[in-house]
Amino acid sequence: MAPPLSHDEFFSSLTNLLSKTSEKARGSVSLTQKPLVDSASNSPPSTLIRITDGNTSAPNPKSADKAGKITKNTSSKVKFSTVVKPEELEAFYTRYAELCKSGMTGMKKRDRKRKTKAKGGATKAVKA
């Protein structure tokens, strides 16, 4: 596994990956966090954050002839990680959360006006 990236590199890679995924409207991005246990020190552990696109590089035999060209080009699995020290945690997560919010554009957006309109219509329909 490649060594952990610096925070700036990590964030730019993540932005890139999220926007790519959202654009394609296909596939997924996994973000995993776990404590990086260091048995030598007693201080609170750093957090390891790993990102992957969950791309199993083996092409699907069923769709091989159709999607074969595409998968060949992009078959490499995206995988990167970073390590967050306890004292950097808060600043990191503020940025992380912001980035996720802006990157995950494929999810349902909150549109107050439109939603209330739609809701009103729905309830009316139910009542009638």
Add this chain to the structure above:
Amino acid sequence: MPYLPTTQAFLEQSALLLEAYPETTRITTKYSFPTERRAQQHKREKSLAKKQASSTTETAPTDSTPSAPIASLTLKTYNPATGVCLKYRTNKLQEVSRLMTGLGKLAGGADVASLGLSGPGADVEMVDAPAAEEEVVQTQSGKAPAGGKGKKKGGKGKR
């Protein structure tokens, strides 16, 4: 592998699990689009087109998502040693930042109390539940001979 009903419940339970096994528990957040076969995609586009045609005033939702599937966010707190797995799924963008900051707190080793979520929600439920029961009992005693059907109708209409 239960899906928890609310963000709060998920963060609380995860905090408990992390407290119990701080070193081995991991949290995975997956942002994913649903996989669709061609036929499904066709179906969805068709139904969208139908909706648009039938309700000309309500074109807003279809405009904002031009035939794209809605992505979802699945959170999973997993402890491999015990096999405990807690999950939460949402497709609302507005929940993302709250969840992520929650995860940040969890990574920092926050316990349930410092998440500041648990108290009020549970209390409100406890207060509400008995009151509702009393009402039901009253209506039951009042209209006992009317039978099940009548009771149900009356209750729904008045409230």
